[in-house]
Amino acid sequence: MSVLLLDPISWFCSTAPGLRDWSKASQRILSFLEPSEGLPKPGLIFATIITTVATFNVSYIFLRRRPPMMLLSSFIGVASTAMLFLPPAFAVDKTVDPQLVAKLKTMATMKDRLDLLSDNQLLYNFTANPMYSWKPGSVANANAATWPVLSTVRMTVAQLNLGPCAMLAPHIHRATNLVVAVSGTTNTYMVQENGARLVEQVLTPGMMTIFPRASVHSMxxxxxxxNQLYSFLDDNDPGTVNLAQSFFMMPQEIGMQVMPFINLTNGSWNSTAQSIPAIGTGSQDGFDACRRKCGLTGGNQY
Structure with missing residues (x-):
C-alpha cells in the first residue's frame, strides 16, 4: 500500500497504523491510571509486583525453599523495577575512543595521524556496531564517534538495514545525504523545504537518490x-532529528495550536508522546497492511 494513501499527519498522531505498540496497549488497558510526570505508569509498577510475587511462589513450591533459587524472585523484581525508571533508548552514537579522537585532531599532517593508527583501526565492521539489527532494522553509522579515523574527515557512512515492512520515520540531518540501494525495493519520500513538492523515489539495487541538507525524508x-542501503553524508557529525519525537517535546500549547485536531491519548500530551515508537536502533515497524501481507504479527520496536 502506498504511503501516499495515508494522511501524512497520521505519521505524527496516535491513530497511525505503525504506532500500535505495547505502550498504547497498556494505556488502553490501564486508561484509568495516569502516570505521574517523569515516573513509570502505576500499572507497570503493579505488573512488576505481580511478577515478583508469582516468581517467589513458584520458587517456594517447586524448588523446596532452596535459598539460592529463592533469590531469583528478588532479582527479577529489582531488575524489572530498575528498567521502568530507565530512559528510553535512542539511536545516539557514543564516542568509542575519545582520547584517540583528541590526539588525531592535534596532529599536523596526515602521516602523523596515520602513525597513530594500526592497520586494524583503518577497518570498520558495520555488523559490530551496537545499533546493527534486522528486527525491525537499524541505522549503523561509521562517523567521528564510532570510527575515530573519521574525526578529521568530513564524512559519515551509514549502513541502513530495513527488515520486512520496516521504515525510517520522517527525519532530517544537518548534512547532504546520498543513499545507494544494495538489495530490495525501498520507497523514499522527501520534502526539501516549505512550498516544495513531495519527491517520491523507488530504489532498487544500484540506484541512488539525494536528500539535500535539512530536507525531511523517510524510507x-x-x-x-x-533491504540494505548505504547512506553517505558530507559531515562526520551529521546528527539526526526525528520529527515526531521532536514535535512532542514542544510544549503542549504549541503543539495543540499547530495541530488542534490531535486526538490525545487519555487526554494527555505526554501519554500521546509515549505512544510514538521509540527511536531504538533507528528503524521501526511499518504499516499493518504490509505486515499482514508478509505474515508478520504485532508491532514491536526492537
Whole structure:
C-alpha cells in the first residue's frame, strides 16, 4: 500500500497504523491510571509486583525453599523495577575512543595521524556496531564517534538495514545525504523545504537518490525481504532529528495550536508522546497492511 494513501499527519498522531505498540496497549488497558510526570505508569509498577510475587511462589513450591533459587524472585523484581525508571533508548552514537579522537585532531599532517593508527583501526565492521539489527532494522553509522579515523574527515557512512515492512520515520540531518540501494525495493519520500513538492523515489539495487541538507525524508521497505542501503553524508557529525519525537517535546500549547485536531491519548500530551515508537536502533515497524501481507504479527520496536 502506498504511503501516499495515508494522511501524512497520521505519521505524527496516535491513530497511525505503525504506532500500535505495547505502550498504547497498556494505556488502553490501564486508561484509568495516569502516570505521574517523569515516573513509570502505576500499572507497570503493579505488573512488576505481580511478577515478583508469582516468581517467589513458584520458587517456594517447586524448588523446596532452596535459598539460592529463592533469590531469583528478588532479582527479577529489582531488575524489572530498575528498567521502568530507565530512559528510553535512542539511536545516539557514543564516542568509542575519545582520547584517540583528541590526539588525531592535534596532529599536523596526515602521516602523523596515520602513525597513530594500526592497520586494524583503518577497518570498520558495520555488523559490530551496537545499533546493527534486522528486527525491525537499524541505522549503523561509521562517523567521528564510532570510527575515530573519521574525526578529521568530513564524512559519515551509514549502513541502513530495513527488515520486512520496516521504515525510517520522517527525519532530517544537518548534512547532504546520498543513499545507494544494495538489495530490495525501498520507497523514499522527501520534502526539501516549505512550498516544495513531495519527491517520491523507488530504489532498487544500484540506484541512488539525494536528500539535500535539512530536507525531511523517510524510507519504507514495502516488501517481505530484508533491504540494505548505504547512506553517505558530507559531515562526520551529521546528527539526526526525528520529527515526531521532536514535535512532542514542544510544549503542549504549541503543539495543540499547530495541530488542534490531535486526538490525545487519555487526554494527555505526554501519554500521546509515549505512544510514538521509540527511536531504538533507528528503524521501526511499518504499516499493518504490509505486515499482514508478509505474515508478520504485532508491532514491536526492537
Amino acid at each position: 519504507y521497505n514495502t516488501g517481505c525481504d530484508n
